[in-house]
Amino acid sequence: MRDVVIVGGGPVGTMLACVLAVRGLDVQVLERRTEPSMRSRAIGIHPPLLRVLEDIGVGGAVVSRGTHVQEGSVRCDGLDLGRLSFADLPTRYPFIVTLPQYDTEFLLRARFEQLRPGCSRGGVTVTGIREHPDHVEVLTETGESVPARFVVAADGATSRVRDVMRIGWTSLGRRETYVMGDYADTGALGDTAMLFFERGGVVESFPLPGGRRRWVAMTDFLATEATSGDLAGIIRHRTGVEVGDPRGVASAFAVQQHLASRLSAGRVAFVGDAGHQISPIGGQGMNLGWLDAVALAPAIERGLAEPREAVSALAVYGRRRRRAAVMAARQAGFNMNMGRPATGLRLGARNALVRALAQPPANALLARAFTMRWL
Template sequence: MRDVLIVGGGPVGTMLGCLLALRGLDVQVLERRTEPSLRSRAIGIHPPLLGVLEQVGVAEALVRRATHVEEGSVRCDGRTLGRLSFSALPTPYPYVAMLPQYETESLLRERFQELRPGGLRGGVSVSEVRRRHDYAEVVTDAGETFQARYVVGADGARSRVRESAGLPWLAVGGRETYLMCDYGDTGIYGADAVLYFERGGVVESFPLPDGTRRWVAMTDFLAEHASSSDLADVVRHRTGAVVGQARGVASAFEVQQHRTNRMVAGRVLLVGDAAHQISPIGGQGMNLGWLEAAALAPALARAVAEGDAAASALAMYSRTRMRAARMAMRQAGFNMSMGRPVRGLRLQARNALVRTLAVPPTSALVARAFTMRWL
């Protein structure tokens, strides 16, 4: 009977495992994959989360490896509408650290192995979670059963843990489609992030380590068969920018935001994408999951140590983090709406709004919002 079982060994589940192990809890992570994914999905790590990574003991290595984005610009029709700087943020990390998710995940896994040798078990597919009065059971596809005082679902948007707990999955807002690929960085933008709010839809560009730059473009449909050359053509047609040599294959994805209505069901809890699916535009998904892990770890530690306080501690976690998730979803919805194709008066109005948001004192508030300072 372990204290906590975490279903899902991605960056959020592994982060939570580290935080619980540091508090002395008996924790195990169950992961479906046998090998880490090399897909580069989340890349931006915001200042508040660098502080959490510092607690875990991996911030120094991550900061040393990552590219630091201290400024960004918004452009349209070949002109700069505004610039945003993170250098004045009241934090030891006045930048957004850019690092491919698989590298971040590798650092967390190595740290978890140091804290809990053998604590991460791969190749385990969970089929069901059963809630009992004073513990919970995890049943695998292979028929194994694991027991723990608490089970945490960190198993993503298609969470079997959430499904087993009977929690709803509510769609929020409309759908958008995007195309993404990494290319060699031509060096034109330095370490800046660039957002092109163009007539045909947004194009985003972010620097990565090893002379790489990620490009993301909104599309009219889910372009599943598009190539890196196709995305390069879209970027050039909309913005006039020329990308470097492709360093991977293009990836099409669809954004549909979802959330559950609570993050606790008895001794089963949710964290990260298992509780909410948030648009990656703005880079909030993984970061929000880490903020939840940082809030859940002390709540679980108290629940294990003080049974009488468990219900109130976990209810507080659910209430406060659901509120933050709703705020993040509204912000992500705003980000998506700003990037949609526009023409005429609507284009002029949007550009005027961007110019307003990019000058003091509003720019300081935008920088705080973009880096998740109030979540």
């Protein structure tokens, strides 16, 4: 019987698999997809996680392949409201790395294959969970039963494991919609992350490897038919910036934050979007899920070493990480609220707040918050 079965082979599930495998645990990953996803919403990798990626053997590749963002800038109506530097953070990696999610997943999958050859299975659809006092069975649509001492649900916001275990799933705040696209980087903005808090809604931009730049604009509705040209027009109208040639198609998405009622149930734990769904912009959701993985690994080790403490160890993990998820959701909700359309007194108040937050000592605390150092 395996130590751990992880349901979901995305960036969070595979990262957890690597963390556990490096610690010597017997781990298997079950993934519904048969081919890797080429969607790339999450691009930012924050300093606390770069050290973890180094510990599991992929940090060097991530840092060398990615673009290093050491500064963020906020503008409105063509004027600088403030700048935020990550260069003075007390860390070995005083920057945020931007790398498309599919590249990050590729590195993690390759590393897990090195650590546990043949232990990642694709094309497996989980249909149920059967609990026992000392282990858990994962049931699949083919009738197979996969036993393990612990099961981890990393199967995303529509988690099947969460559903079959009847874990509550509560909406937080209001729904927001965006259009996203990649364009050739003209070089005008350097390697700075940009927030344009404009009257018509926020526009965000981040540099990417390969001479590209990611642009995201808040919209009034889910514009599923929007093209790269449409997004370029929104950017031009709100910010005055002319983007380069499109690199791929634009895509619309909605952000509705959610939180599970609990992040553990017996010998089953929930990580990433299976336990909490926050804005994916800037990699917030992926990084929060990775922090879950880092916190869960020692809890599982304790449960294996002291079987009588297995359920309580996961319960402590669940309480702590749920509190962290609440904090992250509040921060993301604040960010989304700041980005909504504003005019008149609200616009003036928002800009004054941004200017105040960009000054010492608030700017140091803000840098820590945006790099998720307190989660």
